Amino acid sequence: MRIRYLKNTDEILGNSSVVVHDAETLKGQWKEYFRGDRTPDYPKALYLEFGCGKGKFLRQMAQRYPENAYIGVEKISTILARAAMGADVEDYPNLRLMRADVLELDHVFAPGEADGIFLNFSDPWPKERHSKRRLTSSRFLALYERLLKPEGELEFKTDNDALFEFSIESLRQNGWEILYAVEDLHSTPLGQDNSMTEYEEAFAAxxxxxxxxxxxxxxTSIL
Structure with a gap:
């Protein structure tokens, strides 16, 4: 996929009300950050999306579930700027964005701080020599395990058959329980309560x- 550069990327990110620039200072305090002067039980849950793209999925989730907080993580500045252009704090008080490498997020989130993680249409890295770069490979799953609370869930969507099969096998090999796996989401009842990304809309169409x-x-069993 060719990424179209935005010449004013730095300006967009610098002026955005939803982009967090000091994320490391909020480690272990993200729910308090979102809570502000709201009720003590807000937010109900904290969800992360890795590779948030232009942000449509998270914007939908933030509006549909205002009781939760959502953070989108994107490594590429130009893409993050496009996501930032579609949101502001006034309309999305429970949504934030940050530029970061997923493998460095131990510096941003405390162990067990996230209630759930979304991976939507991640790069399949089809060549076997690049398999460690897939976001469902062992080193990434080990990170997710640290970031998620004990009962936290990972949700993964893709149109790529090989990546889906790889992900199922990788999860099983790394001690994860697969709660469900469907080959054609939109033909199941799960598709009725589904927020779509830009990619998903195009693929489905x-x-x-x-x-x-x-x-x-x-x-983990304690003997």
Whole structure:
């Protein structure tokens, strides 16, 4: 995919009300950050999306579930700027964005701080020599396990058959419980309560099946 550069990317990110620039200072305090002067039980849950793209999925989630807080993480500044252009704090008080490498998020979030993680249409990295770069490979799953609370869930969507099969196998090998895995999301009841990304809309319109799974780490037995 060719990424169209925005010449005013830095200005957009610098002026955005939803982009967090001092994320490391909020480690372990994200719910308090979102809470502000709201009720003590807000937010009900904190969700992260890794590779948030232009942000449509998170904007939908933030509006549909105002009781929760959402953070979108994107590594590429130009893409993050496009997401920032579509949101502001006034309309999306429970949504924030940040530029970061997923593998560096131990510096941003405390262990068990996230209630859930979304991976939507991640780069499939089809060549076997690049398999470690896939966001469902072992090193990434180990990070998600640290960031998620014990019962936290990982939701993953893709149109790529090989990546879906790889992800199922990787999760099982790394001790995760797959709660469900469907080959054609939009033909199941799950598709009725589904927020779509820009990619998903395009793929679905072209007749491509959307795969989805939900998993959580199996509890460790204490002998």
């Amino acid at each position: 072209a007749g491509k099946a959307i795969h989805k799974l939900c998993a959580r780490k199996k509890p």
